[in-house]
Each structure stands twice: as structure tokens, then as C-alpha cells.
Amino acid sequence: MNGVDQGRLRRLASESSVRDAHLGREIDLALDRCFARIRVQVSGRVGVGKSTVRAVVEAALSESVGFGDAVDITEAAAVDVPRSPDPILDGDVVVHVLAGGVQAADVEVLSSVATAVAVLAKADTLDDASDTVARSAATVGVPVLPLMATVARSLSRGEPSSFADLRREAASLPDDAVLTPDRFALAAPDAESGRRRRVLVDQVEMAGVRLLVGKLRADPTVDDATLRLMLADASGVRPVLDAVGRCIDGIRTDREGRLLHRLTELCAEHPRVSEEIERYLATDEAVLAVMGSALRAVGEAREHGQPLAAAVEWHRRARSASNPDFCRAAVAISRGYLRVHAS
Incomplete structure (x- = not known):
């Protein structure tokens, strides 16, 4: 993932412990909080x-x-x-x-x-x-x-394994046969086909069956992979997973911001033995992680246009800000864009 490198910081904690055991423990505690599951x-x-x-x-x-x-x-x-x-x-x-x-x-x-x-x-x-x-x-x-949670769960399990039965029967299937599970099963040519139809309904519900029948009637040659993609899109699973993923990314970004703030505090508390921490805080990795946390704090997204222009604009916002928290965030964002420009 993007952001701070846990392995690098664990090594920093270990090296710091040699010079100051308390400092090393404090870094490890901050890392434990940041990288907790x-x-x-x-x-x-x-x-x-x-x-x-x-x-x-x-x-x-x-x-x-x-x-x-x-x-x-x-x-x-x-x-x-x-x-x-x-x-x-x-x-x-x-x-x-x-x-x-x-x-x-x-x-x-x-x-x-x-x-x-x-x-x-x-x-x-x-x-x-x-x-x-x-x-x-x-x-x-x-x-x-x-x-459509049942559809999404079935697809995640690789089910249905095949649409061969429905492919053969879609064109001749009466419209009223896809109204209810019982009608769908009873319209099957034999008992075994009826059983397989009930399994299909369990996997994709009648809404999924109707989507499949409509697609296969329009294009009987469509392959199974395309049918699965159609069901996945109709299920709504991607927007849900994207939303959960954004929340998880946001939690990580906030934790990294708190971690780097704590490292800054430790530098002030242990000025004689914090040179390596200070060097780390000046790296691209740390500066950009602080920038990401600051952007979230002020509710802004990262711009992907001209980083120098963005740096100047955030510097202007910092100078005109009356809220000290916003001012600090704006300074961090401006610094981050300057680092992006220089890289």
C-alpha cells in the first residue's frame, strides 16, 4: 500500500532503542497503534x-x-x-x-x-x-x-459454475415462467432440470434469472464470463466495496498522520537522540503522508494538475487562515505539493 513503510519505521525504532530505550519503546507503541488491524x-x-x-x-x-x-x-x-x-x-x-x-x-x-x-x-x-x-x-x-447480496455472494464463490441449461432454454421459456421460483422450476422439461433451476434461483434470485434470460434471448452466443460480469454489475457490489475501501484507506491515512505527529513530538522530547527520526520526517514518504492526512482533515482531495501552482495556492490559504488547525494543515499541504513538484 502507499503511505509510510512499517518495516522502515520498525528498524528506526530498533536503532533508536540502542541510544534511548524509552524513545524506542515510544516509537514502537506509536507504530502498534498505526498498524493495528x-x-x-x-x-x-x-x-x-x-x-x-x-x-x-x-x-x-x-x-x-x-x-x-x-x-x-x-x-x-x-x-x-x-x-x-x-x-x-x-x-x-x-x-x-x-x-x-x-x-x-x-x-x-x-x-x-x-x-x-x-x-x-x-x-x-x-x-x-x-x-x-x-x-x-x-x-x-x-x-x-x-x-443484490445473494448474487454478489454467489459470484464470489464462483457460482453458478455454468449457464449451459439456461442458454439452451432461454429462447423457448415462456415469459410467465420467470415471474416466480415455482413457475420457473415447474416450467422445466424434467425433474432434474427443475432441481437445477431451483439451485440457480438460490444462487442468483429471480432478478438474476430474469437478467440472464433477457441477455441470452438477445444474444445466445454471449459467453459465461460476460454473463457473470453483467450479474456483478447489476448486483451493485462494486460501489459497496469501493465505499468500504475508501473508508479503510481513510482510516489508514488518519492513523499515519497521527503517527507522524507523534514522531514529531518525540523529536522535541528527545532532541539529543532524534536525528534519525528528524531525517525520516524530512523524506518524501513522510512529507507526502502528512500531506494526505492534512488534505483529509480539511476535506479536500489531492489535485493532479500543476503541483507548483497548488503549493502556491495552499501557501496563500495558510497565510490568510484564521483557524490555527487549518493553517497547519495548509502549510503541510503546500509543503507536500512542493515535494511533488521537486520529484
């Missing part, structure tokens, strides 16, 4: 599909470089259960699962956690998912992402 909690009311959403997110992150080896994903107990205490939602990121109408408990969860992703699971079962998403987002006050 990021905790993602999946929450929601009873029956909303938390387990399926957790499985989808877990499968995707386990395959992502820089995520799977540094993130723990857990499923919290259900919220809003009568005569039961609500779970403690103290994860670094909370993925809160909704289904259908939003309840007061959902609003409370999403307003009480610092970093949350709201997911409308079972979106394929709703008559008007877009309207439900819009109403849910207006109620909870954060964006709500629709997800």
Missing part, C-alpha cells in the same frame, strides 16, 4: 442479511492486495432486539445493512458511528429499489448503496 463491523436489524453482506465484503477484501492481511471483518449482534441490549459498534468502519423501510434504530446507528457505509441489501426483492434507496438516504442522512 482495521476492524470492519457489519451491523443491522434481525433478518436484513448481515451474514450475506459480511461474506461478500470479506471475500472481496481477502483478495485485495493491502487489505486482506490488515483488516478484520466481524458481524455484530442484531440491533433493536426487544429486551436485549444493542451491540457495541466500535469498529473502525461500520457497514450497516438495511432492508426495506428504515427504522429509528437504523438512524441511531448511522448517526452514532464515525465511519459508516449504509447498504440496502435484498435490493432485488423490492418493487422500486431506486425509490427505496432515495427515501432511505433522506431518512438516515447518508448515501445508501443498493446490493
Whole structure:
């Protein structure tokens, strides 16, 4: 991943310990806090599909470089259960699962956690998912992402393994056969085909079946890989995973900013033995990590145009700022852009 290099800083801590054992321990403690595994909690009311959403997110992150080896994903107990205490939602990121109408408990969860992703699971079962998403987002006050969770989970497992049966039968399948699971199974030519159709429904729900039938009727030659990509796109899994990934990246950026701030404090506390730390804080790695943290603190994205012009603009903002925190952030951002310009 981009950002500070843990191995490099662990070596710095070890070298510092030789000169000052207390300094080395303090660096190690700061590193432990920064590089602790990021905790993602999946929450929601009873029956909303938390387990399926957790499985989808877990499968995707386990395959992502820089995520799977540094993130723990857990499923919290259900919220809003009568005569039961609500779970403690103290994860670094909370993925809160909704289904259908939003309840007061959902609003409370999403307003009480610092970093949350709201997911409308079972979106394929709703008559008007877009309207439900819009109403849910207006109620909870954060964006709500629709997800066909069963489809996404099946695809993450490599299921369905083949669309051969549906490819053969799509053209002759009556329109009313794709209205319900029972109609779909009963319209099969034999009992074994009916069983396989029920398995397909379990894997992609009827919404997925209808998408597949429509695509195969339009183009019977389309290959299985294209059909899987179509289902993945329709499932909404990519926006959900992107949102979770951005939250994780944000947590890392904030932690790195706090780490480098702590190293700066340690330089002031141990001026006689902190030369190596000071040299590290002057490196491109550290300067750009501080810049990233400062940009997040002021709610700005990194620009990819002219770094020198950006450095001048942030220097101007720093000089005119009345808020000292904003001023410090602007100085760090200006310094970062100057380093980008020089590199």
C-alpha cells in the first residue's frame, strides 16, 4: 500500500532503542497503534442479511492486495432486539445493512458511528429499489448503496459454475415462467432440470434469472464470463466495496498522520537522540503522508494538475487562515505539493 513503510519505521525504532530505550519503546507503541488491524463491523436489524453482506465484503477484501492481511471483518449482534441490549459498534468502519423501510434504530446507528457505509441489501426483492434507496438516504442522512447480496455472494464463490441449461432454454421459456421460483422450476422439461433451476434461483434470485434470460434471448452466443460480469454489475457490489475501501484507506491515512505527529513530538522530547527520526520526517514518504492526512482533515482531495501552482495556492490559504488547525494543515499541504513538484 502507499503511505509510510512499517518495516522502515520498525528498524528506526530498533536503532533508536540502542541510544534511548524509552524513545524506542515510544516509537514502537506509536507504530502498534498505526498498524493495528482495521476492524470492519457489519451491523443491522434481525433478518436484513448481515451474514450475506459480511461474506461478500470479506471475500472481496481477502483478495485485495493491502487489505486482506490488515483488516478484520466481524458481524455484530442484531440491533433493536426487544429486551436485549444493542451491540457495541466500535469498529473502525461500520457497514450497516438495511432492508426495506428504515427504522429509528437504523438512524441511531448511522448517526452514532464515525465511519459508516449504509447498504440496502435484498435490493432485488423490492418493487422500486431506486425509490427505496432515495427515501432511505433522506431518512438516515447518508448515501445508501443498493446490493443484490445473494448474487454478489454467489459470484464470489464462483457460482453458478455454468449457464449451459439456461442458454439452451432461454429462447423457448415462456415469459410467465420467470415471474416466480415455482413457475420457473415447474416450467422445466424434467425433474432434474427443475432441481437445477431451483439451485440457480438460490444462487442468483429471480432478478438474476430474469437478467440472464433477457441477455441470452438477445444474444445466445454471449459467453459465461460476460454473463457473470453483467450479474456483478447489476448486483451493485462494486460501489459497496469501493465505499468500504475508501473508508479503510481513510482510516489508514488518519492513523499515519497521527503517527507522524507523534514522531514529531518525540523529536522535541528527545532532541539529543532524534536525528534519525528528524531525517525520516524530512523524506518524501513522510512529507507526502502528512500531506494526505492534512488534505483529509480539511476535506479536500489531492489535485493532479500543476503541483507548483497548488503549493502556491495552499501557501496563500495558510497565510490568510484564521483557524490555527487549518493553517497547519495548509502549510503541510503546500509543503507536500512542493515535494511533488521537486520529484
